[in-house]
Amino acid sequence: MASLPDPTATLTGAGRAIYEDILARRQAKGVDHLGPYIPLLNHPQLARLIEQLGYFYKYDSALPRDAYQLVVLILAARSGVTFVWDDHVAAARAAGLPEAVIDAVKTAGGAPSAPLPAPFDTVAGLADAAFAFRSIPEALQAQAISRFGVTGLLELVTLCGFYTMMGMVNACFDVPLPHRKES
Template sequence: MAALPDPTATLTGEGRAIYEDILARRAAKGVHHLGPYIPLLNHPELAKLIEQLGWYYKYESRLPRDVYQFVVLILAKRAKVEFVWEDHVAAARAAGLPEAVTQTVADNGRAFPAPFDLVDQITDCAFAFKSIPQALQDRAVAAFGIDGLLEIVTLCGFYSMMAMVNGCFDVALPSPEARRGT
């Protein structure tokens, strides 16, 4: 097994403060698990910075919540990372992502209604590391603004990184109760 040790019981000083801050911030939003932050806490400063970016995406970004969750579910299916899918599918439904859209993603389908069709095309470009065609970029900016377009693209990168942490270090799925609020 490739799991890293859980350092949380032995953290001291600044590492301990970072751990407690991450726990408190997540608990305040109803999330009672650390998931990939457990292996990341072997490098507390890195864990802190990654968690801050994740916090922004989850709770402060300008994207509509259903679009945010759609991007995460697309990444989960394309990368075949069960943890990310299981950790977000209920939150996607709670955010208003239509069940038909969730099911299409689950089935690896590609026929999505607006605006998810647009987002799907953008994620195709992001995951292929290729330029977004001007007409598609213009449509995305009209729908989500430049900030939203940037968030869609960088969200693909963020959750790719989190999928790598989950996969490389065999992060176990938390209980369904602990996943609430994701």
């Protein structure tokens, strides 16, 4: 197991302040765990910057929550990083992502063979291009701009990159899922 130590008990000075800020920001939004931020806190300045970007995507971006969660689930299914899937599937449902879309993504390993309903077809098409490091077809880009604006298009593409990084952190350092109470 390639995990890194949990440094939170030994952080001091600026590192301690960064940890407390990350913890407070997440708790204020009802998030009950630090997940990949635990290994990242072995480099507090990097953890701070990554968490700020993640916070933006999760809470301040222009994207509809269902589109955001679809990108995350596509990455999870494509990569096989179960932490990401397990940590986001309930949030995807709560955001209104249809169960049929969730099932199609999971069953197809992140690349549904049948077209998804709008606007999820656009999100999945952008994710396909981004995860394959391909240019976005012109018609798909126009459709994305029509549905989400240029801002949303940029957020969708860069969100693919962000969750690729987070998937790598979770997988490379064997980040465990939080223990949650059964409801």
